[in-house]
Amino acid sequence: MLTHLPSASPHPTGADAPAGGSPSPGLDQLALDARDGDASAFDGLYAVCAPAVYRYCYSRTRNAADAEDLLQQTFLRVVEALPRYEDRGVPFRAWLFRICRTVTIDAHRRQRPQLALDETHDVAAPPGVAALDDWLLGDVLDAIERLTAEQRLVIQLRFFADLSVRDVGIAMGKDEAAVRALQARAIASLRRHLRVDVAPALSRAAIA
Amino acid sequence: MSWMSGPEADLDGDARVEELLADASRIIGTAPAVSRVRPAVAEAWARSQAGRDRHGNAGPAGPARSNRARLPLRARLLPRAHAVIRPVLAGGFALALATGSVAASTTPGAPLYTTRLAVEQALLPGPGSARRADAEADYADRRLGEARDAMAKGDRTAAIAALRAFSAGIRELAVEGLPAPEAEALRDRLATDARTLALMRSRSTDPTSAGVLAEAAHEVEDLEDPGTTRAPRDRADATFSPDTRRQP
Numbered sequence: 322m323l324t325h326l327p328s329a330s331p332h333p334t335g336a337d338a339p340a341g342g343s344p345s346p347g348l349d350q351l352a353l354d355a356r357d358g359d360a361s362a363f364d365g366l367y368a369v370c371a372p373a374v375y376r377y378c379y380s381r382t383r384n385a386a387d388a389e390d391l392l393q394q395t396f397l398r399v400v401e402a403l404p405r406y407e408d409r410g411v412p413f414r415a416w417l418f419r420i421c422r423t424v425t426i427d428a429h430r431r432q433r434p435q436l437a438l439d440e441t442h443d444v445a446a447p448p449g450v451a452a453l454d455d456w457l458l459g460d461v462l463d464a465i466e467r468l469t470a471e472q473r474l475v476i477q478l479r480f481f482a483d484l485s486v487r488d489v490g491i492a493m494g495k496d497e498a499a500v501r502a503l504q505a506r507a508i509a510s511l512r513r514h515l516r517v518d519v520a521p522a523l524s525r526a527a528i529a
Numbered sequence: 530m531s532w533m534s535g536p537e538a539d540l541d542g543d544a545r546v547e548e549l550l551a552d553a554s555r556i557i558g559t560a561p562a563v564s565r566v567r568p569a570v571a572e573a574w575a576r577s578q579a580g581r582d583r584h585g586n587a588g589p590a591g592p593a594r595s596n597r598a599r600l601p602l603r604a605r606l607l608p609r610a611h612a613v614i615r616p617v618l619a620g621g622f623a624l625a626l627a628t629g630s631v632a633a634s635t636t637p638g639a640p641l642y643t644t645r646l647a648v649e650q651a652l653l654p655g656p657g658s659a660r661r662a663d664a665e666a667d668y669a670d671r672r673l674g675e676a677r678d679a680m681a682k683g684d685r686t687a688a689i690a691a692l693r694a695f696s697a698g699i700r701e702l703a704v705e706g707l708p709a710p711e712a713e714a715l716r717d718r719l720a721t722d723a724r725t726l727a728l729m730r731s732r733s734t735d736p737t738s739a740g741v742l743a744e745a746a747h748e749v750e751d752l753e754d755p756g757t758t759r760a761p762r763d764r765a766d767a768t769f770s771p772d773t774r775r776q777p
Contacts, residue, residue: 372559389562396570461553480550
């Protein structure tokens with residue numbers, strides 16, 4: 322069923338690499354096939370994109386249950402919107418994360434009063450995360466929260482949603498140069514927030 | 530906290546930040562959530578296709594047969610778990626009524642923290658089993674997580690309370706007689722705890738916290754290698770309560 326799917330393995334290795342490691346040339350076709358009623362294509366879209374959507378949602382909510390709810394809401398909305406999806410130069414990933422971003426923002430607006438009262442909101446790590454990993458993740462997400470809204474979004478879309486610079490630009494309505502500039506400023510800020518340049522220091526790799 | 534890495538010293542700072550971001554992203558395990566959500570999405574897809582078959586166009590995702598897929602995930606899972614958790618909830622509710630507890634008052638260092646710990650310990654499986662050791666390790670890990678969160682928030686009192694509970698939990702851990710695989714898994718967990726404690730010590734600037742951290746680290750070391758003979762511990766903190774110290 323999933324034999325013709327692009328790789329879902331994550332993380333950018335170059336300036337323009339998608340966070341998913343390699344571009345997804347088959348993904349747009351898969352989306353068109355799914356739009357036309359191909360169940361296996363839709364299954365494939367979900368298999369490839371759901372992990373990235375979940376990671377993005379987790380990076381925004383810092384809560385596993387909330388991220389799971391947002392993952393579901395995003396794909397339910399994708400099911401509704403897919404018949405209107407057209408290949409007009411907008412990659413499926415960018416289209417998907419526009420929806421995901423809207424869902425996330427809507428949920429945040431609805432839940433804001435509750436979240437302010439929920440003291441445990443920021444400590445629900447995904448199940449199975451070891452203490453040390455949980456700590457690293459917490460530090461990185463703390464640092465990301467200190468970025469400006471646009472810088473934060475670029476980092477989340479690039480590194481947690483696995484989008485390429487181009488796709489991030491489409492999802493944000495910006496050109497690639499603007500995305501690169503935002504990313505560079507965000508990385509510079511993260512260097513300070515994470516104290517990457519301070520030495521000597523313990524590190525995850527050094528103590529593992 | 531600095532996340533600079535020795536082996537990566539040849540990379541520039543930007544590259545190290547990107548590696549950290551990639552690491553953080555990888556840490557977020559996705560498989561369970563993706564699997565749990567898949568049925569609801571598949572059901573919505575099937576409904577939309579059924580609507581398309583009837584009308585020649587793709588119909589809306591729902592609600593067609595039911596609005597089950599649109600319910601919040603926790604709302605859908607709760608009925609299934611209801612039969613299992615009802616007795617626990619009832620007991621917890623009774624306990625809450627009896628103690629007048631609220632969540633905030635059971636956080637580390639709060640008046641009812643020890644009550645919560647006692648309840649958690651009472652709910653552990655019976656002694657002498659691998660499940661018991663695993664549950665005790667989970668208990669200790671939760672305490673360590675509380676300590677780390679408290680440190681992150683700068684709440685020294687809460688961090689110390691949680692670390693002392695962690696030390697006590699580690700002291701309770703019975704590793705003798707465990708089957709080899711479980712003992713190995715437990716050693717792995719203890720090694721992770723030791724690394725976490727080392728990181729917390731490197732981050733701590735408060736002598737009292739450092740002392741309690743050192744005590745907790747010694748407890749872990751004792752359990753990892755009970756035959757080791759060590760020099761007397763460096764007690765940086767003269768305010769340890771007696772109940773947190775290992776008795777001779």
